[in-house]
Amino acid sequence: MKIALFASGSGSNAENIIACFRARHDVQLIEFPLIVSNKADAFVHERARKLGVPSFTFGKADFDNGAVLRLLQQYGIDGIVLAGFLLKVPDTLLQAFPDRIINIHPALLPKFGGKGMYGSHVHEAVVANHETESGITIHSVNEHYDEGAIIFQARCPVLPTDTADDVAAKVHALEYAHFPEVIAQFFEKK
Numbered sequence: 770m771k772i773a774l775f776a777s778g779s780g781s782n783a784e785n786i787i788a789c790f791r792a793r794h795d796v797q798l799i800e801f802p803l804i805v806s807n808k809a810d811a812f813v814h815e816r817a818r819k820l821g822v823p824s825f826t827f828g829k830a831d832f833d834n835g836a837v838l839r840l841l842q843q844y845g846i847d848g849i850v851l852a853g854f855l856l857k858v859p860d861t862l863l864q865a866f867p868d869r870i871i872n873i874h875p876a877l878l879p880k881f882g883g884k885g886m887y888g889s890h891v892h893e894a895v896v897a898n899h900e901t902e903s904g905i906t907i908h909s910v911n912e913h914y915d916e917g918a919i920i921f922q923a924r925c926p927v928l929p930t931d932t933a934d935d936v937a938a939k940v941h942a943l944e945y946a947h948f949p950e951v952i953a954q955f956f957e958k959k
């Protein structure tokens with residue numbers, strides 16, 4: 770299976786996923802032939818260059834008008850993993866990849882999801898709400914933000930002294946530890 774990685778920012782998850790699959794010899798059926806972004810200056814492009822993986826930037830209109838879909842078809846892509854991708858996935862892509870798009874959200878959905886809940890905003894809200902735990906949610910993507918079926922969750926404690934940055938670090942550690950394996954299991958079943 771060929772999976773496209775979509776990322777809008779740093780891309781540390783995208784890099785970790787590619788590195789993990791390169792290091793594993795038991796899941797050779799899954800490849801990541803390209804990275805797609807909506808930000809030309811995102812650090813994910815630098816990571817892609819170092820990894821030797823082509824990366825592309827498209828404007829919002831190109832996600833909607835079929836330009837991104839045409840590129841994915843040229844690459845023979847079978848599914849999409851959103852790893853810190855901040856645009857809403859348009860219907861054109863949802864229809865082209867039914868139940869083959871997954872996202873990682875840096876909190877325990879259904880809490881702290883929806884519009885505006887991304888990046889540091891999520892961790893700030895978790896701290897402001899005096900939560901005692903947070904974590905990650907990996908879910909399939911449908912037409913509503915953060916509302917697709919939950920595939921996997923993992924939890925971490927949030928201490929009263931934790932800052933949003935502390936929570937972000939714990940959540941990132943969970944992402945690196947679990948996302949590659951969840952991707953392997955999800956797409957191997959397809």
Ligand code: GRF
Pocket residue numbers: 776778779780781782783852853854873874875888940941944
């Ligand atoms: C991750 O925390 C992910 O859960 C969220 O955005 C962040 C992306 O981080 N959706 P990175 O770009 O992979 O470093």
